[in-house]
Amino acid sequence: MELEINGEVYQFVFGFGFVKEMNKRFAIDGRGMKMNAGIDTVVTNLYMGDIEILVEVLKVANLTEKPRVSEKDIIEHIGQCEVDTVFDKVMDGLKESGFTKRKTLKLVEEIEKGQK
Template identity: 35%
Template sequence: MSKNMEIEVNGEIYQLVAGFGFLHEVNKKVAIDVPSTGTKKEVGLKFMVASIIDGDIDALADCIFYMNVGQSPRLKKTQVESYLEDVEDIDKVFEDVINFLSHANVCRKEVMQLMSVQEAETKK
C-alpha cells in the first residue's frame, strides 16, 4: 500500500499523507479528561474515523484537508468541499479514505479497532 493517496481537483493532483503531522493536527481537535489525573488525552482521530465510518461528510472533508497539510500543492478547505460535492461516487471516496487510513502506520490500530466495533454493531 502506498504511503500517499492522491485526489484530483480541477485537473490538479494533490497528495494526501496520513503521517504524524496529520495525526497531531487531527488529535488536537478533541481532548477528553483522563480520570484521576488532572490531564487530558487528545483523541480527535478516534472521533474523526468513527464519524467517517458513520458517513459524516464534514469529517471526510476535514480528514482529506488535514492529510494534505504540509504537501505541495496545498488544498483549500473550499476545494475539498467542492470536490466532495461534485465527485461521481462519494461512497467510493469514503471507502478509499478509510482503507487508506487502515493501512497507515500512525493510525492503523485505531482504525481497525473502530472498524471491528462497527462490524459487530452491524451484525446485531
C-alpha cells in the same frame, strides 16, 4: 493517498503530523486528564458518513503537502463525484498508514461488531 481535483493531483498523508493535529482538535479533557481521541473521532464519524469530518480529514492530511488544496475545492470535488468513493479512499488510507492502521482497524472491527 492522492485525489485529482480540478485537474490537479493532490497528496493526502495520514502520518504523525495528521495524528497529532487530530488529537489536538479532538482531545477530551476531564478530571485533570487529557485523552487523545482524534483517530477515534475521525474513524467513527467517517464510518457514519459525516461529510464535515471528511472535509476536515482531507484538509489536515494535505497540510504538509504541496500543492495545497483549498477547503472550497475539497467541498466542490466531493459534491461533483461519488461521495462513497471518497469516503472509501480515505478509510483505506487510514487503514494503510503505519500511524493510523492499528487503531483504525480496531475501531472498524468494534463498530461492525456492534452493528450485528
